[in-house]
Amino acid sequence: MPLILTLVFVLREGQVLLGLKKRGFGQGLWNGFGGKVNLADGETIIQGAVRELQEESGLIGNNLEKVAILNFQFEKDMGKYTDLEIHVFKTSTFEGEIIESEEMLPKWYNISDIPYKEMWPDDAIWYPVMFAGKLFTADIKFSDEKTMISHKITEVLSFE
Numbered sequence: 001m002p003l004i005l006t007l008v009f010v011l012r013e014g015q016v017l018l019g020l021k022k023r024g025f026g027q028g029l030w031n032g033f034g035g036k037v038n039l040a041d042g043e044t045i046i047q048g049a050v051r052e053l054q055e056e057s058g059l060i061g062n063n064l065e066k067v068a069i070l071n072f073q074f075e076k077d078m079g080k081y082t083d084l085e086i087h088v089f090k091t092s093t094f095e096g097e098i099i100e101s102e103e104m105l106p107k108w109y110n111i112s113d114i115p116y117k118e119m120w121p122d123d124a125i126w127y128p129v130m131f132a133g134k135l136f137t138a139d140i141k142f143s144d145e146k147t148m149i150s151h152k153i154t155e156v157l158s159f160e
């Protein structure tokens with residue numbers, strides 16, 4: 001069973017809100033906001049996405065739209081992170097004030113100026129597909145946390 005994770009992108013005129021992860025998995029990398037879904041407590045994936053966005057950025061996201069499901073496999077044993085299923089959402093309607101949390105330092109980036117060199121290596125592959133407005137699934141393999149060894153993106157019409 002993969003670990004179910006969320007990832008949320010807040011968008012405004014030509015910009016996306018990213019957060020510098022200050023601890024845990026992906027520490028030191030810029031990313032969207034998200035985390036584990038509390039499935040054992042009956043939380044749905046979208047509820048988990050909204051909760052993590054608020055905990056990590058201060059923002060309440062409305063009308064989250066699913067844009068992708070990313071499946072990751074690591075050859076190296078990464079403990080509970082060895083096999084991941086990441087549900088990716090975007091929203092351009094949100095409320096609240098951006099706050100820095102103990103986990104994330106938020107910052108707006110121009111979509112033309114995303115810091116891919118300080119991000120997970122897969123991001124440079126699939127962010128452009130997301131920003132082109134496509135829906136897709138991706139199968140991505142890593143040997144260890146730094147090295148991506150394969151990736152395959154499949155466009156889909158919907159996730160229903």
Ligand SMILES: Nc1[nH]c(=O)nc2c1ncn2[C@H]1C[C@H](O)[C@@H](COP(=O)(O)OP(=O)(O)OP(=O)(O)O)O1
Binds near residue numbers: 005006072123
């Ligand atoms: N290769 C990758 N590319 C990417 O863009 N995002 C990734 C990624 N691998 C993991 N992520 C994201 C998914 C998720 O939002 C985050 C990892 O979530 P965490 O486990 O840190 O979540 P939690 O906030 O539940 O953690 P804790 O509170 O520390 O238990 O990293």
